[in-house]
Structures are given as structure tokens and as C-alpha cells.
Amino acid sequence: MDEFFLKQPSAGQRMRIAAACVDMWEPYRLSIEQWAPNCRIVYDKFHVMQHANKALDEVRRAAFFGFITGAGNTERRMQVSARFFF
Numbered sequence: 472m473d474e475f476f477l478k479q480p481s482a483g484q485r486m487r488i489a490a491a492c493v494d495m496w497e498p499y500r501l502s503i504e505q506w507a508p509n510c511r512i513v514y515d516k517f518h519v520m521q522h523a524n525k526a527l528d529e530v531r532r533a534a535f536f537g538f539i540t541g542a543g544n545t546e547r548r549m550q551v552s553a554r555f556f557f
Contacts, residue, residue, distance in 0.1 A: 472499060476506035494518060 476485060488507040493499040495518045503510050 472502040473506070476502065495522070 480488070485507045486509055488510040490511045490513055491503055491507070492513045492515055493503065495514050500512055503512055
């Protein structure tokens with residue numbers, strides 16, 4: 472991305488970039504912050520949802536395995552089916 476910013480847009484054009492939708496990969500963010508400081512970064516919804524779902528699954532797993540040690544089958548079934556309430 473640095474190569475693009477170095478060759479393509481002029482300094483004036485880079486300053487007028489208002490927003491860019493990018494992947495959540497950190498080098499993209501760093502490059503945009505360096506070359507287009509006025510640009511607002513918008514992350515694509517696919518990656519935002521991917522991170523949110525991963526975090527939610529971690530909370531569910533922690534709740535499931537941290538559940539009362541002697542939980543019976545009914546409690547376990549309720550907890551497993553709770554995944555679909557979110």
C-alpha cells in the first residue's frame with residue numbers, strides 16, 4: 472500500500488482522501504495513517520462481525536466450562552442452546 476501512495480496520488484490528493492474501507496490488517500491502517508492523515512478508516516463489516524463472533528464464542532465457552540461443577544444434563548442442554556439466543 473505504501474508503494475501505491477508513493478506513486479499514485481499527489482500530496483494534495485492524499486490530504487483530500489476523506490475515508491477508506493479496509494481490512495483490519497494493521498499494516499493497512501499504519502500506511503493510511505502515514506500517507507493520508509486526514510483519512511478516516513472504516514473497517515469492512517465482514518471482519519468486524521468475524522471478531523465479534525469470535526469474542527462471543529469465547530464468552531460462551533468460558534461460561535460453559537466454568538458452569539457449576541456438578542451441573543446436570545438439563546443445565547448443560549440449556550447452556551448449549553443459549554448459543555442461539557445471541
